[in-house]
Amino acid sequence: MRHPSELDLALYGGQDLGGWRKWCIGRHTARCESCAAAASRYASDSRAIATAARRMPPAFDWNRVAGEMRANIRVAIAAGECVAWPRPAARLPWRAALMATSVAALILTGWWVLLPQSLHRSAQSRATVNQSGVVLETTGFSIERRAEGATLALSHPSDERTVLTVNTDGVLRARYVDDDSGQVTINNVYAQ
Ligand SMILES: [Zn+2]
Structure with a gap:
């Protein structure tokens, strides 16, 4: 059985699909328990988001809040760069090199053992x-x-x-x- 994608199940659960695709997924979820459960979870998430959105103050200014969030994120990134903790990006090549060396040693050992006497x-x-x-x-x-x-x-x-x-x-x-x-x-x- 070929299952619909997560995206289609999410759109179906949120009542955002129409026409042929809605009919196909409706038919599939009627026979497939796991997809029906996933679509049901997406439907309940969609309802929770709609409820939360209705609780926002009527004069809620999305553009102003988005601008403040962007500014806060920039400040957090700048502050993070000032702190001298070990950076994952700097450690990665060292670990990658160690892993590459281990793999090379393993291959060489295998080659040596398998080599004819x-x-x-x-x-x-x-x-x-x-x-x-x-x-x-x-x-x-x-x-x-x-x-x-x-x-x-x-x-x-x-x-x-x-x-x-x-x-x-x-x-x-x-x-x-x-x-x-x-x-x-x-x-x-x-x-x-
Ligand atoms: Zn399914």
Whole structure:
């Protein structure tokens, strides 16, 4: 069932609708309890406003009162600007920035967790040591020692967890952990 808009119900309740629309909404409210209740509330509000308007003094000057209200609102805004309390407008960007940072951190964490293990390894293990013509380099799945055109590579199974460290003396160390046996293999390769 398609319900009339709040505006139409308000106009209907206030007897401000006519013709076809009045007939349609009358027909709908006869079958729909919630819309009938809303229209009834609008009708009672409309009656209360009409009663209040009748209690106004006969010589009530709306234009003068409106002018005074505008002046009072301007004074209140000016007074509010003089008071140095924390402004919501100034706090909002800070909170927005914090929220944006949290969301970015969440996305990055999710990306990192969902990244394939091999990419984790290669991203973590890229390292090169170049000392006196000897190059030690990790390729993601092995350590290579290159000197005078010859290459020595220490490879390890790609499904093992690996920690690679490099120190300033030209030593590349790889620590492989076998998840099944718990065995740890440590290789040190020196650039000498
Ligand atoms: Zn309805």
